[in-house]
Amino acid sequence: MPTYQYFPARYEGPIRTLLLDANVTAHLDTIARKGTEYADGVVNRRMADLVRRLDADARVLPGLGAGEGVMRRAGLQDVSNYRRRSENAQELLAGDRSRITAWLEGEALPDPRVPGDAEHPSEIGTEEFEIVRENLLIPSYAVMLKAYQLYLQGRSPESGFRVLAGFAEELFARGSREMLLGALLLAGNHTGREMALNIMKLREQKDLASTLDALWNTSFDLTHSRVATMPSLPEFRGAFEVPCVFVTDDRHLGRFLQILQPAGAMSMKRGGGITGDHAYLKRVLQDGMLAKVVEIVEAGNDRALNETTDVEDMARIRRYRARAYADQLQGWLAERLDG
Numbered sequence: 001m002p003t004y005q006y007f008p009a010r011y012e013g014p015i016r017t018l019l020l021d022a023n024v025t026a027h028l029d030t031i032a033r034k035g036t037e038y039a040d041g042v043v044n045r046r047m048a049d050l051v052r053r054l055d056a057d058a059r060v061l062p063g064l065g066a067g068e069g070v071m072r073r074a075g076l077q078d079v080s081n082y083r084r085r086s087e088n089a090q091e092l093l094a095g096d097r098s099r100i101t102a103w104l105e106g107e108a109l110p111d112p113r114v115p116g117d118a119e120h121p122s123e124i125g126t127e128e129f130e131i132v133r134e135n136l137l138i139p140s141y142a143v144m145l146k147a148y149q150l151y152l153q154g155r156s157p158e159s160g161f162r163v164l165a166g167f168a169e170e171l172f173a174r175g176s177r178e179m180l181l182g183a184l185l186l187a188g189n190h191t192g193r194e195m196a197l198n199i200m201k202l203r204e205q206k207d208l209a210s211t212l213d214a215l216w217n218t219s220f221d222l223t224h225s226r227v228a229t230m231p232s233l234p235e236f237r238g239a240f241e242v243p244c245v246f247v248t249d250d251r252h253l254g255r256f257l258q259i260l261q262p263a264g265a266m267s268m269k270r271g272g273g274i275t276g277d278h279a280y281l282k283r284v285l286q287d288g289m290l291a292k293v294v295e296i297v298e299a300g301n302d303r304a305l306n307e308t309t310d311v312e313d314m315a316r317i318r319r320y321r322a323r324a325y326a327d328q329l330q331g332w333l334a335e336r337l338d339g
Helices: 022-037 043-053 067-074 081-095 097-102 127-154 157-170 176-187 190-200 208-230 252-257 289-305 310-336
Strands: 005-007 017-018 054-061 242-247 259-269 273-279
Touching: 005 043, 005 208, 005 252, 017 022, 017 208, 022 097, 022 190, 022 242, 043 054, 043 097, 043 289, 054 081, 054 127, 067 289, 081 097, 097 273, 127 157, 127 176, 127 208, 127 310, 157 289, 157 310, 176 190, 176 208, 176 289, 190 208, 190 252, 208 310, 242 252, 242 259
Parallel strands: 017 054, 017 242
Antiparallel strands: 005 242, 259 273
16 A cells, blocks of 8 residues: 655654655645545545554644745745645644544545634744754755755765765764765765755756755755654754654655664763764765765764764854855855856
8 A cells, every 4th residue: 555655664653743744734735625526546545544643642743835945035924825734734633633534534524724814923933843943954954055066066976075074064963864865966876866866856957046945845854854863852842742753755755764774862972962874875876985975974973972062052053054054055056056
């Protein structure tokens, strides 16, 4: 039976916190709006499997779909269809599931309940989303911008990845999956590079706005997948109960996540922790690059374990640098793509 892809894959249920990619959120939104008019057997089977796995009190953090790029430009404003999509996803999965159960059984659904504007603030913004955005999403976006810059510059595989690793260290992002995706982009063989470009939706060069949106959306999915492997980080303040799982129907992203095995966390000298993944990259890197990538990543991890920066200072520095570097790199891409 076809299912969505779950990360980490070992969780069979009951899932307490559900992090959705944009496509899964869009499926839920369409179900809520169209009911039995939305007759997609594959989505029906996937959704039935998803509902089966959920805890009775599961929490949902939806993906934004078309709103992701606008949020990159406008911040936490009520943009695109985010509010409607989020509310429909929350209503179907995080509340009374009688409506989604009815749809799974082929019954008609009433029109979705969309509260009037007076009942809503002008901004979106749950506390959880703001925490994730500031601490993970913007740093992730900065690393993806750097990886794509190095790719466009045509750096050699080893040189490009070393530069990316050094950049990631400045953001305390050693061993991140952005670095692993960067390894595929910069040092991958044909299969690895195609996987990276497909995940990033950049197989064909696009205009500036579309390129930035694609990189931001990639960071959004990578961030959701990261939260699922480290929901207990102090900066999340207990917002994400475990088991916490990321769900996607992007086959390229799903394949990438399948080659990762969460490695847990290691304690740093000042009490913080770093998380990482074991990655099975042998078949997706260029000849001779596996050992070099491993060497670079392990050297960064060793330095991380001896990091003496205070944990709160580390988070503050990461946020500041990520915003500054993202602005710089967006400027570089503007000159490259629109110049």
